[in-house]
Amino acid sequence: MADTIQTQNSVDQIEFPPLDPPPYHVGIIMDGNGRWAKQNNKSRFEGHKAGTENLRRILRSSVEFGVKMLTIYAFSTENWKRPPFEIMGLMKILENVIDKELDELNRNGVQLRHIGELERLRPVIRDKVLYAIDYTKNNDKLVLNVAFNYGGRDEIVHAVKKVIAEKIPPNEVTEEVLSRHMYTADCPDPDLIIRTSGEFRTSNFLIWQAAYAEYYITPTYWPDFDKGEYYKALQVFNQRDRRYGGRNE
Ligand code: IPE
Numbered sequence: 001m002a003d004t005i006q007t008q009n010s011v012d013q014i015e016f017p018p019l020d021p022p023p024y025h026v027g028i029i030m031d032g033n034g035r036w037a038k039q040n041n042k043s044r045f046e047g048h049k050a051g052t053e054n055l056r057r058i059l060r061s062s063v064e065f066g067v068k069m070l071t072i073y074a075f076s077t078e079n080w081k082r083p084p085f086e087i088m089g090l091m092k093i094l095e096n097v098i099d100k101e102l103d104e105l106n107r108n109g110v111q112l113r114h115i116g117e118l119e120r121l122r123p124v125i126r127d128k129v130l131y132a133i134d135y136t137k138n139n140d141k142l143v144l145n146v147a148f149n150y151g152g153r154d155e156i157v158h159a160v161k162k163v164i165a166e167k168i169p170p171n172e173v174t175e176e177v178l179s180r181h182m183y184t185a186d187c188p189d190p191d192l193i194i195r196t197s198g199e200f201r202t203s204n205f206l207i208w209q210a211a212y213a214e215y216y217i218t219p220t221y222w223p224d225f226d227k228g229e230y231y232k233a234l235q236v237f238n239q240r241d242r243r244y245g246g247r248n249e
């Protein structure tokens with residue numbers, strides 16, 4: 001354990017060469033907190049706390065590497081299937097992050113946003129999220145989209161309902177129009193989606209937006225996914241040949 005922390009700290013100090021170019025928008029499926037906890041003889045709650053701690057490192061590294069937008073999957077619409085005790089813990093962590101980290105996030109130029117359905121959250125948490133969004137709205141160093149109570153299919157249904165409510169005629173419904181009705185309305189599509197802990201699935205994350213995203217999957221559990229691993233993911237991304245269905249001669 002001590003070794004792991006030491007390694008992570010020393011990697012944090014390393015200055016990596018600039019990426020040419022860094023991806024603009026990175027999505028992260030922060031998976032593996034539970035397995036990390038088990039491996040380290042800790043409770044799942046401690047696993048989620050360690051995952052949150054790691055997020056600070058990845059946020060710092062994102063700014064350093066030149067990533068401008070980060071979308072993190074923190075709680076999915078399917079995560080309500082978990083035991084109430086675990087759900088409560090995850091809600092508490094979100095609340096604590098806003099209570100304790102908001103000023104530092106703000107000082108570091110992070111603009112917080114939320115994607116997903118806020119309605120189902122307790123009013124006190126909902127209000128804190130809305131406050132944090134408003135408080136950081138003028139920051140421009142890094143946009144952090146927090147996907148909390150987010151599901152890609154839910155988002156598409158939500159967008160279609162909005163389009164219908166606005167009485168947009170069917171012949172005017174284009175991909176562009178649907179995109180503008182997603183939670184991510186003013187965000188460019190993600191360039192790279194990272195998934196930690198080795199699962200090869202989207203788990204309902206940005207399924208509309210990631211049509212042409214590059215995927216990077218690592219077996220490393222989220223709390224151990226450090227700056228060095230992150231840099232490697234971005235380097236691998238830089239070697240990908242993105243064709244978007246066309247041809248690169
Ligand atoms: C990811 O860690 C965090 C959330 C889904 C909230 P998990 O809790 O899914 O960890 P594993 O997949 O069980 O290891």
Ligand code: IPE
Pocket residue numbers: 029030031032073074075076079199201203
């Ligand atoms: C995806 O992880 C959701 C988050 C990281 C918030 P899950 O652990 O919920 O995904 P599955 O169940 O393995 O597909």
Ligand code: MG
Pocket residue numbers: 031032033
């Ligand atoms: Mg999981």
